[in-house]
């Protein structure tokens with residue numbers, strides 16, 4: 188099976204390697220991998236996944252399986268430490284991967300970078316103990332808020348790694364690409380914030396919408412709560428019904444307001460209501476905004492279309508279709524569209540992502556690609572899963 192897989196990879200990936208080599212040269216980026224001159228993926232950049240037995244960890248394993256340069260040398264778990272990945276995730280049983288170890292037993296000597304897929308609160312202490320040479324993409328919320336008082340207030344505990352926080356770069360790739368390239372520690376955005384910030388940041392930067400009266404209702408698939416959230420995941424309690432939670436106070440509010448206020452260069456506040464949907468994955472945000480005087484829905488759409496024109500993953504739909512979670516499922520895509528509200532002067536923006544991909548592991552890989560000096564779409568150009 189291993190032999191068959193490598194024959195497939197040799198044939199399927201070679202032309203992409205050549206394209207990537209050209210891209211690297213065109214962008215004057217360092218050519219990191221000997222694979223560029225060879226015919227086989229060499230996976231010479233060794234990476235670790237902390238929290239590989241969770242949903243975002245599993246999603247990273249899926250994407251890294253087809254990544255020509257990144258190979259997995261280390262995977263950790265907590266309750267499942269000591270098990271093989273195939274016993275935790277039977278869909279990965281054929282993968283030749285290291286067994287899961289506890290973080291305290293992990294050997295970091297062979298890895299250059301880690302994805303940290305651990306619960307917030309736990310993550311900061313663990314990252315503090317990692318070798319300083321490691322590049323880190325943290326999927327948790329621990330390094331996203333610059334104001335540590337905000338962290339204490341919204342996460343209910345004092346931050347324990349304030350020095351590291353200063354170093355962290357917020358990893359919304361399309362907006363902070365330049366900073367991410369030279370970062371050592373990237374704070375990957377939350378899934379809700381990703382759907383909200385991608386459309387709103389360009390509009391606020393261009394003064395096209397008002398800073399207040401932004402009303403957001405978001406819908407999330409159940410995998411957003413993680414694999415550990417057993418009770419919330421019970422079929423009997425999730426299927427055939429929907430409910431909102433974190434009403435008036437969800438921990439993503441300070442993250443959203445921090446980034447929107449930066450974009451507007453002034454304080455922005457939002458109304459945000461998340462809702463749990465009876466589906467495994469997918470996320471949709473409906474964002475109702477007040478347009479600036481003299482601005483039309485057409486202006487908003489034109490601006491967003493131009494802003495994301497050259498982006499592979501963020502697509503402003505060219506027609507009047509409502510973005511659908513099914514059309515980005517399993518992919519790193521974000522689909523956005525803009526509609527007129529019946530209330531004059533207001534517009535409705537809808538954006539969708541797969542919470543586990545652009546909302547977590549896909550964006551994390553996009554960021555690590557950049558940090559390692561390779562094309563940011565490497566390993567991520569798969570089509571959505573449909574139907």
Ligand SMILES: NC(=O)C1=CN([C@@H]2O[C@H](COP(=O)(O)OP(=O)(O)OC[C@H]3O[C@@H](n4cnc5c(N)ncnc54)[C@H](OP(=O)(O)O)[C@@H]3O)[C@@H](O)[C@H]2O)C=CC1
Pocket residue numbers: 237238239240241242243244263264265266267268290303304305306307309326327328376377378410411412413414415416542543546547
């Ligand atoms: N799910 C999503 O859509 C998104 C998640 N995120 C964030 O990414 C992170 C990972 O999420 P997700 O994969 O869904 O979570 P899961 O609950 O599915 O997985 C959590 C992982 O962390 C491990 N773990 C739990 N507690 C500890 C501990 N004390 N020490 C070491 N390891 C521990 C678990 O190991 P074990 O299973 O062995 O107990 C498991 O591998 C979280 O911070 C989450 O908020 C961000 C964006 C979207």
Ligand SMILES: CC(=O)N[C@@H](CCC(=O)OP(=O)(O)O)C(=O)O
Pocket residue numbers: 307326327328376377378379407408409410411412413433461463
């Ligand atoms: C459905 C669900 O429970 N979603 C999670 C958010 C998803 C997520 O993982 O956010 P972080 O990256 O900030 O942890 C929640 O509402 O807390």
